Amino acid sequence: MSGTGNPKFGKRIRDLREARKKTDPSYSLRRFAATVGISPTFLSKVEVGEFDPPAADKIMRMAELLEQNPDELLALAGRMDPALSQIIKDRPRAMADFLRTVEEHNLSQSDIDRFTRQIKEERS
DSSP, rough: OOOSSOOOHHHHHHHHHHHHHHTTTTHHHHHHHEEESSSSHHHHHHTTTTOOOOOOOHHHHHHHHHEEEEEEEEHHHHHOOOOHHHHHHHHHHHHHHHHHHHHHHHHHHHHHHHHHHHHHHHHO
């Protein structure tokens, strides 16, 4: 499963894991890899940018363990949550139109957050 690698993703995971390892030994390369469900060798190669990031489910597990936003780590890895991919496949025209509108109007993160909150409040 070696590919071109992703040094930015690997460095981010390593930096986050190493920071946690200072106070929690369960973040050693071997133990972290086992908890994620990948081999320590694979994780090592990912962290140094020699191998491509693992599958989306493994990245989401890493995000959970490292207390990071899974979508941000997935994006850094060049991957997408399979659930989001399915949402887009189920409603391709609506989702494409929505995303293009966000882009065309250069909506900021705070604009999107406000819009999302408003919808959630109205629907609950």
